């Protein structure tokens with residue numbers, strides 16, 4: 196029997212009827228002769244709703260208790276799916292992340308998987324069960340408390356399990372037909388991508404394409420697990436994320452310059468005004484941010500004015516905004532800056548593609564497309580295979596569509612979004 200790991204996202208199990216539909220699909224995979232492990236997300240927007248509830252009760256919930264609360268979403272859907280499968284005559288058992296042996300670090304809300312001890316999962320498979328694992332959660336190695344792995348991290352649970360169980364590949368079932376050249380909710384003309392490399396998918400995920408969780412792709416690359424992203428609403432093949440793609444091995448001429456356009460509304464910008472233009476000041480600022488365990492992204496430092504002071508701006512996840520401001524304020528006297536500005540009305544837009552390594556003029560074409568739409572660029576950052584800009588959030592979607600068209604990515608047909616609220 197082949198071992199396969201299938202992950203179903205929240206929009207694929209939003210209600211009772213969807214759970215039964217997914218159960219029929221899993222039963223089919225079983226009838227085809229596979230040992231099936233299923234990783235399941237919370238129903239629909241359940242995680243967001245639990246989060247809203249927590250914030251109504253407490254403005255700053257304790258991270259440990261928040262994880263206790265949020266993990267119930269996946270526990271619910273896992274148990275319901277097991278019931279639906281058993282009713283179809285297919286034996287199934289559900290397990291929490293902790294029961295399934297997902298061992299993590301202790302950082303609540305953003306724990307990392309250290310190891311998977313799949314003893315119980317293996318036993319359950321050997322007993323002939325479809326084995327359902329609640330996604331996005333584990334247990335801290337040190338404290339034995341329940342942890343969550345970050346928003347969207349059921350994808351990561353699935354790939355980690357696939358690696359530890361020796362599965363040939365991992366299937367990620369979602370509400371679109373795979374990875375597209377842009378988010379189909381923003382760009383109806385987005386084109387499906389049949390194959391994409393881990394490298395490019397990591398950039399897309401890091402730049403806001405939430406179709407796959409970033410750490411899932413990192414894990415898949417490290418363990419060399421092919422990932423098949425596809426719709427749970429039809430039988431079309433989707434996107435294979437692998438170490439190489441046939442298209443790109445061959446004819447360089449055929450290679451698209453840009454593989455996709457990604458956007459992110461989840462970042463904010465902090466500007467530190469009047470930083471003394473002295474050696475070590477920038478280092479101290481980013482020490483303070485690093486000590487608060489905050490990841491920053493785009494950084495810009497203005498040319499020093501005649502005053503001997505400069506402004507430094509950087510972007511960071513909006514959810515870390517308050518902590519960053521508090522940390523910087525605590526260091527204000529020592530660093531000697533004048534004031535802090537905070538702006539969460541920004542959006543980041545990125546064009547990604549290994550093809551840009553060998554094609555000059557990508558930046559010019561990108562910026563021209565934005566200029567034609569009268570869109571001002573606030574910040575810029577680049578890597579070998581990515582160009583990102585920060586723009587006003589209200590202009591973000593228009594900017595994404597303009598870039599998509601400018602790089603010739605528009606498809607003739609319209610991309611289908613089968614379900615979900617995009618929340």
Ligand code: ADP
Pocket residue numbers: 203204205206207236347368369370371373374375376377378379380403404405406407455612615617
């Ligand atoms: P799930 O609940 O299945 O985990 P998600 O909402 O996390 O689903 O991810 C699927 C969504 O990702 C799609 O509905 C789509 O709006 C969004 N998305 C963003 N960028 C892309 C992209 N490049 N290709 C496909 N979907 C994308």
Ligand code: ASP
Pocket residue numbers: 204205236237242243268330331345346347348349350
């Ligand atoms: N339910 C979790 C979330 O909404 C995890 C996931 O769906 O991947 O973030």
Ligand code: MG
Pocket residue numbers: 204347350405406407408
């Ligand atoms: Mg997801």
